[in-house]
Amino acid sequence: MASGVWRHVLSRRAIVPLFIAAAAVLLAVWGASRLGLGKTAGLDRLDVPGSTASPSPSSTGVVEAIRFVSPNAGWVVVGSARADQTVSRHLLHTSDGGRHWSSQQTWSALRRSTIPGNDVRLLFVDEAHGFVLNRAGSDGKPVLYRTTDGGSSWQALPLPGIPAPGSPVSFIDAQRGWLLADVNAAMSQSTATIFRTNDGGSTWL
Numbered sequence: 001m002a003s004g005v006w007r008h009v010l011s012r013r014a015i016v017p018l019f020i021a022a023a024a025v026l027l028a029v030w031g032a033s034r035l036g037l038g039k040t041a042g043l044d045r046l047d048v049p050g051s052t053a054s055p056s057p058s059s060t061g062v063v064e065a066i067r068f069v070s071p072n073a074g075w076v077v078v079g080s081a082r083a084d085q086t087v088s089r090h091l092l093h094t095s096d097g098g099r100h101w102s103s104q105q106t107w108s109a110l111r112r113s114t115i116p117g118n119d120v121r122l123l124f125v126d127e128a129h130g131f132v133l134n135r136a137g138s139d140g141k142p143v144l145y146r147t148t149d150g151g152s153s154w155q156a157l158p159l160p161g162i163p164a165p166g167s168p169v170s171f172i173d174a175q176r177g178w179l180l181a182d183v184n185a186a187m188s189q190s191t192a193t194i195f196r197t198n199d200g201g202s203t204w205l
Helices: 002-037
Strands: 061-068 074-081 086-094 102-110 120-124 129-136 143-147 155-158 169-171 177-182 192-197
Touching: 061 120, 074 102, 074 120, 102 129, 120 169
Parallel strands: none
Antiparallel strands: 061 074, 074 086, 086 102, 120 129, 129 143, 143 155, 169 177, 177 192
């Protein structure tokens, strides 16, 4: 009887170390995911390893906009503040789901908002046609960048007014879109106007 009790106690003692080891493994996995190894971690900061066949966007910046049109094809706009209160923005592209990134466009802009993402909007209707709205370029004027070749080249288009807060630009295809803007903002007035384009932002009506 006594020997049976001792065997029962010893078997329970043998299980305890196994339980502790399993708990340690689970904690290690959970900690790794919290440190940014998960797919959804670190969206507010970017430290992307560059591809060996493309420039390396190794500098850390704030992700101001992100857009994927498929599981593999996507773009992000990364902003880095400068000492003169301007912002250096970089448009990065991936074709392999974020494993590698290449730089497609770099430009300087004035900072209008202290909240990341309020000064720039990124829109792509397919893998070839996309737009980047910059509320204040280096000259302080809003500009809309357009690409028709997946970001290999970009064209700067003027806008008819100051874009409204939030998401003032929307496109349903490569040609048709709308813009909510204030045409009298410089005169200390507030007159919101909805503009329409049928040619990809070249002209607004």
